[in-house]
Amino acid sequence: MSFKHENVETNAGVLLVLTMLAISVGGLVEIAPLFFIKDTTENVEGVRPYTPLESRGRDLYIREGCYTCHSQMIRPFRDEQLRYGHYSLAAESKYDHPFQWGSKRTGPDLARVGGKYSNEWHVQHMIKPTSVVPESVMPNYPWLLSTKLDVSDIGDRMRALRITGVPYSANQEEYDRNVKQFGEPVAKTLHIPNAVQNLVSQAQEGNFDGDRSSVSEMDALVAYLQVLGTMVDFSKIKPEELVKFR
């Protein structure tokens, strides 16, 4: 027996083939069921695609490399739930392409940071984190406030996401389908032909950066941060259920 094992370990070709075989079988057993279990793909009420403004904020989150220090995935452990709130549901990132789960946490998880702070706090924190959290090691991002948001390609960006399965609507039929699925106020924000107009009006109404006269990159990033983790209403869930696991 040990002789045969030695043969495998000293023969690179055989070892390679057998390793690949073992990984393929293991991978299949682990991954294939996920495509068929209802839980992995179940719809959760409230989850919707990002509005054009939030979506641009997400682009900036990726551009600035925020994911190198922040995760967006609350694991189903007691300590994580006590600190961050209800564990992340698969459905909450179903419109994220690519998802921002991450695993590096130099800073805290941001999956439910929406609504935790005011817009003013975020603006101040982005310009100079140490001005609100003196011990912070997060870099300054002052240019977000002084840079006007480029909205010229928002339609193309939404069309690209549409190819990956995000239900942004390009015509009346798709719009009507979204009205049925998400309700009219949300469906309006998902309509590609009106993207620029929707983006600007959300920025003005939300007043994310404290200046309604123009749309800055800060508007988009704060709008994005403020929606994270707020789509599903967890208020109906009792605290003791937060630490109960399946």
Ligand code: HEC
């Ligand atoms: C070098 C690592 C690093 C990078 C890069 C980074 N952060 Fe942070 N972030 C931190 C740390 C550390 C904290 C905790 C201290 C603080 O609040 O500043 C934090 C805190 C935060 C908080 C407050 C979270 C809470 O629950 O209190 C937000 C929001 C945030 N970061 C957003 C961002 C965004 C958006 C970006 C990208 C533009 C970013 N961070 C980039 C390290 C980083």
